[in-house]
Amino acid sequence: MTTTKIFRAAVFLLFSLMGVAGLYFWMHVEFVAAVQIIVYVGGIVVLIIFSIFLTQEAGVEMPKATNTRLIFSTLASICGIVLTTLLIDQYAFPEISTMALDASPNNIGTNMMDYTEKGYALPFEVISILLLAAMVGSITIALKSKPEEV
Amino acid sequence: MEVTLTHILFLSTSLFFIGMYGLFTRRNMITMLMAIELILNSVNINFVAFNKYLYPEELTGVFFTIFIIAIAAAEAAVAIAIIIHIYRDHKSIDVEDSQDMKY
Amino acid sequence: MSNYNYIALIPLLPLAGFLLLGLFGRRYFNKVSGILGTLLLGVSAILSLVAAYQYFIVNGMVDGVYPVIEPFKYTWLQFTDTLSIDMGILLDPISVMMLVVVTFVSLMVHIYSLGYMKGEERFATYYSYLQLFTFSMLGLVISSNLFQIYMFWELVGVSSYLLIGYYYDKPSAVAAGKKAFIVTRFADLFFLIGILILGFTGNSFDFNTLINTLTSSEFATHFGASFLGISVVTWALTLIFIGGAGKSAMFPLHIWLPDAMEGPTPVSALIHAATMVVAGVFLVARLFPVFAITDSGALEIVAYVGIFSALFAAVIACTQNDIKRVLAYSTMSQIGYMMFALGVSSFGEHGAGYTASMFHLFTHAFFKSLLFLGAGAVIHMVHSNNMQDMGGLRKYMPITNITFLIGCLAIAGVPPFAGFFSKEMILHAAYESHPGIFYVALLTSGLTAFYMFRLYFSIFWNKKAHLHGEHHSEGTFSMKLPLIILATLSIATGFIPFGNFVSSDKTVLHSHFDIVFSIAPVLIGLLGISIAYNFYQKQSDKPTKIAAAAGGFYKAAYQKFYIDEVYIFITKKIIFNLIGRPAAWFDRNIVDGFINLTGNTTTKISSTIKGLQSGKVQGYAMYFFGGVLVLTLFFIYCLK
Numbered sequence: 001m002t003t004t005k006i007f008r009a010a011v012f013l014l015f016s017l018m019g020v021a022g023l024y025f026w027m028h029v030e031f032v033a034a035v036q037i038i039v040y041v042g043g044i045v046v047l048i049i050f051s052i053f054l055t056q057e058a059g060v061e062m063p064k065a066t067n068t069r070l071i072f073s074t075l076a077s078i079c080g081i082v083l084t085t086l087l088i089d090q091y092a093f094p095e096i097s098t099m100a101l102d103a104s105p106n107n108i109g110t111n112m113m114d115y116t117e118k119g120y121a122l123p124f125e126v127i128s129i130l131l132l133a134a135m136v137g138s139i140t141i142a143l144k145s146k147p148e149e150v
Numbered sequence: 151m152e153v154t155l156t157h158i159l160f161l162s163t164s165l166f167f168i169g170m171y172g173l174f175t176r177r178n179m180i181t182m183l184m185a186i187e188l189i190l191n192s193v194n195i196n197f198v199a200f201n202k203y204l205y206p207e208e209l210t211g212v213f214f215t216i217f218i219i220a221i222a223a224a225e226a227a228v229a230i231a232i233i234i235h236i237y238r239d240h241k242s243i244d245v246e247d248s249q250d251m252k253y
Numbered sequence: 254m255s256n257y258n259y260i261a262l263i264p265l266l267p268l269a270g271f272l273l274l275g276l277f278g279r280r281y282f283n284k285v286s287g288i289l290g291t292l293l294l295g296v297s298a299i300l301s302l303v304a305a306y307q308y309f310i311v312n313g314m315v316d317g318v319y320p321v322i323e324p325f326k327y328t329w330l331q332f333t334d335t336l337s338i339d340m341g342i343l344l345d346p347i348s349v350m351m352l353v354v355v356t357f358v359s360l361m362v363h364i365y366s367l368g369y370m371k372g373e374e375r376f377a378t379y380y381s382y383l384q385l386f387t388f389s390m391l392g393l394v395i396s397s398n399l400f401q402i403y404m405f406w407e408l409v410g411v412s413s414y415l416l417i418g419y420y421y422d423k424p425s426a427v428a429a430g431k432k433a434f435i436v437t438r439f440a441d442l443f444f445l446i447g448i449l450i451l452g453f454t455g456n457s458f459d460f461n462t463l464i465n466t467l468t469s470s471e472f473a474t475h476f477g478a479s480f481l482g483i484s485v486v487t488w489a490l491t492l493i494f495i496g497g498a499g500k501s502a503m504f505p506l507h508i509w510l511p512d513a514m515e516g517p518t519p520v521s522a523l524i525h526a527a528t529m530v531v532a533g534v535f536l537v538a539r540l541f542p543v544f545a546i547t548d549s550g551a552l553e554i555v556a557y558v559g560i561f562s563a564l565f566a567a568v569i570a571c572t573q574n575d576i577k578r579v580l581a582y583s584t585m586s587q588i589g590y591m592m593f594a595l596g597v598s599s600f601g602e603h604g605a606g607y608t609a610s611m612f613h614l615f616t617h618a619f620f621k622s623l624l625f626l627g628a629g630a631v632i633h634m635v636h637s638n639n640m641q642d643m644g645g646l647r648k649y650m651p652i653t654n655i656t657f658l659i660g661c662l663a664i665a666g667v668p669p670f671a672g673f674f675s676k677e678m679i680l681h682a683a684y685e686s687h688p689g690i691f692y693v694a695l696l697t698s699g700l701t702a703f704y705m706f707r708l709y710f711s712i713f714w715n716k717k718a719h720l721h722g723e724h725h726s727e728g729t730f731s732m733k734l735p736l737i738i739l740a741t742l743s744i745a746t747g748f749i750p751f752g753n754f755v756s757s758d759k760t761v762l763h764s765h766f767d768i769v770f771s772i773a774p775v776l777i778g779l780l781g782i783s784i785a786y787n788f789y790q791k792q793s794d795k796p797t798k799i800a801a802a803a804g805g806f807y808k809a810a811y812q813k814f815y816i817d818e819v820y821i822f823i824t825k826k827i828i829f830n831l832i833g834r835p836a837a838w839f840d841r842n843i844v845d846g847f848i849n850l851t852g853n854t855t856t857k858i859s860s861t862i863k864g865l866q867s868g869k870v871q872g873y874a875m876y877f878f879g880g881v882l883v884l885t886l887f888f889i890y891c892l893k
Contacts, residue, residue, distance in 0.1 A: 006178060013184045020191050027202055032215050036194075039219050044187060044226045051230045052180055055237045064177070069871070073174035076878055077167040083885065084163045088156055094204065101206045111209050120213050127220050134224035138231035144238070174875050182871075249868025
């Protein structure tokens with residue numbers, strides 16, 4: 001994130017996302033990890049790289065922010081980290097259960113298609129509508145306006 | 151050494167603030183978008199961790215994570231569309247150049 | 254006790270004239286405003302003559318004393334049981350006499366102005382100012398208490414300012430009006446303080462009560478308050494006298510009088526010969542019992558200031574070339590005479606000085622206004638004020654010649670003209686009490702004769718006249734008539750037995766006419782006339798030789814003894830630089846600066862806050878995060 005070349009930043013993002021996927025694997029939620037790799041790495045990072053190519057030369061150096069902004073941002077981030085860590089430390093989490101999480105695709109699929117109160121069918125439908133809206137919206141925004149016919 | 155919830159939470163917190171630092175500092179709009187992705191990922195880690203360590207009999211956190219990933223994808227797409235539109239107007243993707251909503 | 258209620262009409266008629274002519278004159282009756290004003294004033298004059306006749310002859314004395322009558326008394330502001338400011342009319346010998354003088358001279362001036370100011374665009378305005386002035390002066394002389402007289406005093410000052418600055422497009426006239434007003438206003442500050450002190454000690458402002466209180470014997474024994482070693486009453490009287498000295502152009506407050514000649518000549522005749530400048534003398538005469546009986550040193554100050562002013566003005570008048578300035582200085586000198594006559598007088602039996610002073614006031618009004626009006630006719634003909642431009646005018650202006658000669662003889666004190674009788678009375682009074690002052694006064698009367706005849710010969714004899722064009726006339730009939738009337742009066746009024754009417758304790762004063770004594774003043778007068786004849790009757794260089802011989806003294810006298818320069822120095826260098834500039838600096842930088850600072854600060858703050866709404870998204874994000882952080886801290890740690 002502190003490189004000046006944008007393409008390298010995209011690649012570093014890719015590595016970070018892969019690291020997060022690895023974390024999911026270690027936490028035994030393989031399905032989520034798979035989704036992460038497919039959607040994030042394969043979709044979003046590719047999209048980002050694509051837009052980099054669309055908008056500028058990939059090799060051009062990016063400008064840096066002003067010094068005051070750097071200082072303030074660093075300060076803000078450090079403050080945030082310290083505060084949150086303190087809060088987490090002081091918080092008494094309840095008894096950690098020793099049961100293992102069962103996140104097999106079978107279980108996930110059963111729950112997702114469950115249309116009772118415990119199921120997630122409704123959020124599933126809502127998300128599909130959202131994706132539709134996002135698709136239509138982005139096409140509309142990125143549409144080039146036609147030049148006027150003389 | 152046993153990895154407890156606190157460690158994972160610390161990881162996700164630092165990821166969150168790194169993403170925030172990137173959001174404040176970067177001048178390129180696309181790198182700002184990348185930082186936003188980092189923030190979203192940290193939240194995802196949080197959800198999964200809480201689900202695994204505190205409520206293992208339910209799958210709420212996992213589902214939330216999956217939905218967030220989907221939403222993030224949609225949002226990234228819309229953001230890219232906006233960036234391209236702005237690029238067409240200003241011929242630059244520097245946030246400092248797009249100060250149109252000034253006083 | 255017959256009815257004196259018509260007295261109220263006497264000042265009210267000119268007031269009505271002022272309002273009518275001032276508001277409507279310019280538009281509606283520009284041409285006839287002169288006639289209207291003159292008619293109104295004519296009625297006033299007749300009424301005052303009737304009043305005088307009634308007061309002096311018909312009613313006469315009551316128990317051997319002329320009564321003090323107050324036909325009107327209207328309580329206006331009541332401060333305590335005894336202290337109140339009233340509005341009223343007071344009639345006693347001097348006020349009735351002044352009524353006659355003021356209305357009559359004003360009537361003469363009105364008639365004269367019909368011809369002199371003919372063709373002026375602001376004819377009606379001029380007449381309205383004249384009416385205002387007459388109203389103020391009449392109100393002044395019949396005021397019944399100190400505050401009323403102060404009110405009319407200020408009104409007189411305002412109307413004189415308006416009249417002097419009548420030609421408002423001449424900067425010198427404007428400056429002269431300002432100077433007159435400011436100098437008299439400055440003197441009035443002291444007058445006001447004197448009024449307050451006197452009112453406080455006497456516990457009343459009313460003239461009657463005040464005089465009775467302050468001159469009673471128990472006051473003298475009980476009231477011993479003093480301030481800086483001088484009694485309070487003396488302070489009060491001296492301060493009041495300073496106010497009077499400002500109006501009467503006594504040294505050192507005389508600087509406004511020569512400059513006031515910038516006004517039209519009839520105005521000078523009215524204001525600076527007969528009426529306004531004698532207001533100071535009138536004031537001292539009004540409070541004369543207090544001055545004399547309380548045995549204060551104030552009377553000495555009056556005498557010395559008077560005689561010094563008389564001599565001072567006479568010396569300067571010998572060197573001036575502008576005829577109106579010569580007349581102005583001669584006025585100052587004659588008022589000096591009146592002042593010191595009051596100063597050397599005492600109360601009652603030996604109060605000859607009081608009667609002499611009032612008599613001289615009476616006669617001086619007539620012959621001085623005659624001289625001014627004659628000078629106006631000369632100026633009208635020659636279109637210049639300077640004596641060097643005139644000469645040999647006796648062939649062209651015969652009536653003016655004769656009347657001017659009569660006026661000069663009167664002022665020089667040659668019998669049987671009026672000035673002889675009044676001057677001789679003054680000198681007699683001075684001889685009896687202050688011989689030193691008598692000798693100085695004698696010398697001054699010689700100087701008076703000299704410079705007046707210098708003026709006369711330079712205008713009417715001396716050179717051959719060289720006039721431009723033949724269409725200059727001596728003046729219309731309306732200009733000649735007042736001259737003739739006033740000349741007759743200058744001769745006739747000398748024979749009035751003034752002591753029968755006006756005296757300090759309002760009884761009859763038997764003045765004796767001492768022929769042997771009168772020889773010395775008459776001789777000195779004739780000596781002055783002959784010297785002037787020698788120098789000026791024909792063209793000669795004797796005056797220039799004498800002037801060169803006198804050298805520095807002549808130069809100093811010509812420059813009016815540099816008094817004006819002293820005043821300018823004091824005001825410009827000291828007051829402006831030390832007081833005016835710092836005050837202005839303070840006002841501009843600190844007071845204004847403070848307001849500007851408030852404005853600028855507000856603007857700066859607003860533009861800073863405006864900058865918060867830059868278009869930068871990242872800035873917004875930072876503020877957002879900062880706000881969240883603060884709120885988090887607040888909620889966690891402060892609201893446990």
